[in-house]
Each structure stands twice: as structure tokens, then as C-alpha cells.
Amino acid sequence: MMMSKLQKKPMFRHAIVRRPGIDCAQGLTTAGLGAPDYHELCKQHDAYVTILDSLGLEIHALEALSGYPDAYFVEDVAIITPKVAVITNPGAPARQGEEDGLEDLLSDFRETVRIRPPGTVEGGDVLMVGNHFFVGLSDRTNEEGARQLGAILESHGHTWRPVPVGAGLHLKSSINYAGGNRLIVTQDFAGREEIAGYEQIILNDGEAYAANTLLVNGTLIMPAGYPRTRARLSELDLDVIEIDVSEVQKMDGGLTCMSLRF
Ligand code: CIR
Numbered sequence: 090m091m092m093s094k095l096q097k098k099p100m101f102r103h104a105i106v107r108r109p110g111i112d113c114a115q116g117l118t119t120a121g122l123g124a125p126d127y128h129e130l131c132k133q134h135d136a137y138v139t140i141l142d143s144l145g146l147e148i149h150a151l152e153a154l155s156g157y158p159d160a161y162f163v164e165d166v167a168i169i170t171p172k173v174a175v176i177t178n179p180g181a182p183a184r185q186g187e188e189d190g191l192e193d194l195l196s197d198f199r200e201t202v203r204i205r206p207p208g209t210v211e212g213g214d215v216l217m218v219g220n221h222f223f224v225g226l227s228d229r230t231n232e233e234g235a236r237q238l239g240a241i242l243e244s245h246g247h248t249w250r251p252v253p254v255g256a257g258l259h260l261k262s263s264i265n266y267a268g269g270n271r272l273i274v275t276q277d278f279a280g281r282e283e284i285a286g287y288e289q290i291i292l293n294d295g296e297a298y299a300a301n302t303l304l305v306n307g308t309l310i311m312p313a314g315y316p317r318t319r320a321r322l323s324e325l326d327l328d329v330i331e332i333d334v335s336e337v338q339k340m341d342g343g344l345t346c347m348s349l350r351f
Contacts (some may be wrong), residue, residue, distance in 0.1 A: 225260025
């Protein structure tokens with residue numbers, strides 16, 4: 090296990106990941122960055138899993154899901170809190186069905202509950218900050234889905250509030266947790282009243298993709314290639330690891346999307 094700047098009680102003990110499929114280029118994307126290279130994507134995914142493992146997480150690795158080229162973005166099909174696992178109904182029709190089969194695995198760890206149509210939710214829209222959850226309203230998560238999720242969260246002692254996402258695919262494309270009372274936010278999100286009361290690390294021009302930085306047990310895992318963000322995050326009481334996710338970015342994905350942590 091790596092040494093952290095601060096020795097912390099681990100927040101997460103498990104990670105569920107899914108291997109990318111050979112059909113990865115058939116997934117949904119608006120990035121306009123070209124098709125991902127399957128072999129390079131697998132290398133990047135392997136490196137990501139290795140980091141999660143080194144941070145002390147037990148890895149539950151699922152095989153690629155035939156016919157679902159976005160299924161390695163496994164974050165979108167569940168929300169796992171310390172009290173409950175919510176299986177989502179993804180808002181993208183092409184992704185509905187990815188969640189099947191997850192219930193068996195999750196029921197070993199938590200009570201499981203499902204989001205029902207017409208509600209839709211994708212986990213990329215749900216940001217956990219301690220006991221509080223921000224639930225993004227987006228093209229993928231609708232008001233009915235947020236309402237169902239909110240009721241489940243409340244009944245398990247969590248608090249939540251809906252947040253219109255605006256720009257970007259998911260809420261966590263624009264905002265993530267950086268420990269303590271801190272959030273990493275894009276310039277678009279900075280100053281939003283929903284996050285008043287948090288210290289905001291507002292990303293520099295040209296570095297908005299670095300908003301998708303993932304906090305695991307005292308380490309921030311951030312995408313490579315954002316030096317000003319790297320410098321700023323390095324001043325915090327957290328370790329920082331960079332990882333190349335160029336092929337993931339081509340499919341509108343990032344670091345949070347590729348695992349479910351709990
Ligand atoms: C999609 O459009 O659904 C995938 N290509 C990307 C999903 C990224 N997931 C996430 O940010 N949680």
C-alpha cells in the first residue's frame with residue numbers, strides 16, 4: 090500500500106470495474122477526438138485498476154459486456170452509499186441493460202434498490218460528499234429519477250439536493266470532491282448557489298477536463314496533461330497521481346466513470 094501525506098481511515102474498500110470491449114469505438118460520444126485505440130484503452134484501463142489496487146481496494150473485475158460498448162463506464166449503473174446500493178436505469182437508451190446482473194454482486198454488500206422507469210439516473214450525475222449527495226439533472230438523469238433516488242437516499246439517512254447540470258455530459262464532468270470541505274469545479278460551475286459553503290478549486294482556462302478527478306482514500310487520481318491543476322492539487326494534504334486517459338476521453342469518459350467505489 091502507498092504511503093499517504095496524511096494517514097487516513099480508508100473511505101473505500103472495494104472497486105467494481107469492467108474491462109472495455111473490442112467494440113469500444115461504437116460507444117456514445119460527442120468528444121470529436123477520433124476513435125479510441127482498443128489496445129491503448131485496455132492499457133490505460135489496466136493502469137487505472139492497478140492504481141485502485143495499490144490504494145488498498147479489493148478489485149471486482151467484470152468481463153466486457155457484449156453489445157454494450159459503454160459498459161466499462163460502470164459508474165453509471167449504480168450508486169453505492171455506505172447504507173444502500175441503488176441500481177440505476179440509465180438515461181441513454183443504448184446503455185439500458187448494462188445494469189442487469191449487477192444486483193447479484195451488489196447484494197453481497199448492501200441492500201439493493203432499483204430506479205424504475207420513467208425515472209432515469211446515471212451514476213455520473215451523482216456526487217457523494219460525506220453524507221450529502223448532489224444529484225445532477227441532465228440529459229441522462231431526469232427529475233423523476235432524481236426524485237426516486239432522493240427518496241431512497243433520505244430513507245437511509247442521507248441528504249441530497251438536485252443540481253441542473255447545464256454544460257457537460259454528467260454532473261461529475263464539472264465537479265468532484267477533493268476532501269475536507271473542498272470541491273474541484275469548472276469555471277462554468279463556480280459560484281453556483283448549490284455549492285455555496287464549499288471551498289472551490291476553480292479550474293484554469295483549458296483545464297476543465299481535470300474536473301473529473303477522483304478521490305480515493307486520501308489520493309487524488311487526476312488525468313495527465315493538466316499542469317496547472319496538478320500544481321494546485323499538489324498543495325493540498327492529499328497525494329496526487331496522474332494517469333493518461335486519452336482513449337477514455339475520446340468516448341466522453343474519465344476517471345470517475347470507470348469504477349464503482351464503496
Ligand atoms: C456515454 O456517453 O454514456 C459514455 N460514452 C461515457 C460515459 C461516461 N460516464 C461518466 O462520466 N460517468
